[in-house]
Amino acid sequence: MSKRLAAVALGALAMAVSAPVMASDNPAEDIIKARQASYRVMAWNFGRIKANLEGEYNAKQVEAAANAIAAIAGSGMGALYAPGTETGSGYYPTSVKPEMFTDKEGAAKVAIAFGKASAALASAATGGDQAAVKTAFGDVGSACKACHDQFRQKRD
């Protein structure tokens, strides 16, 4: 993530006085909240796809959920790791490891893998082939886990 992008993102929150969610006077906290919220929304939609794969399959619902995951994954999430957000709290203390900010090559690798897997899931979901969705869903889960194993602190 570029410093410019981080500055834009910080500025966006600082200036967004008329935005639907008011910026607090703590831009780092706002960014960590947006970061935690982004993963929460992706997890929610991931869970919906899982429920469809394990129960009655609603292709429209799976497509919509997969599109949400892919769009968030492709939204420029690097801005959510702006300098100053290595530690601290959003809704709760961040679980990110410091290595996410220092190992730029490793971070880019997991981010690109996640982006590709998410895009493939959205593509499979649009195609409507449930077996292809199941495979792509597993690949997204693996991409999540790869990043968690490397860059997320273990929770109690």
Added chain:
Amino acid sequence: MSKRLAAVALGALAMAVSAPVMASDNPAEDIIKARQASYRVMAWNFGRIKANLEGEYNAKQVEAAANAIAAIAGSGMGALYAPGTETGSGYYPTSVKPEMFTDKEGAAKVAIAFGKASAALASAATGGDQAAVKTAFGDVGSACKACHDQFRQKRD
């Protein structure tokens, strides 16, 4: 939102033991968190577009942010208003008014308007015409406000 969809969504969280975010033992809280997170992520991306319109315009960033908003808006947000989530807390107490659950026609109207405005913004952002993006951005803001005025409790 159908009861079936709500059941699927609740089930998704209850079953998603291997999902990236573990479900708690309080499905209603999980849904309210997903609801609050969804609006947070949209607001974050809305703020990024605002910063681009007021500063240096990065068409790719605006497109990515607009796509995230449109995909979340189109992801079947009705499931985030499942029965049992009229009151209670997610990350914080919900600000939703009871009317959102009882005035189904009114709720559908603001939801459809928001979905259309978000899709139009994403379309304008893909086109790359900054003036068109600015207009569409204003329309999304108006759609946000219309729902807030009608269905969101005033905050202190």
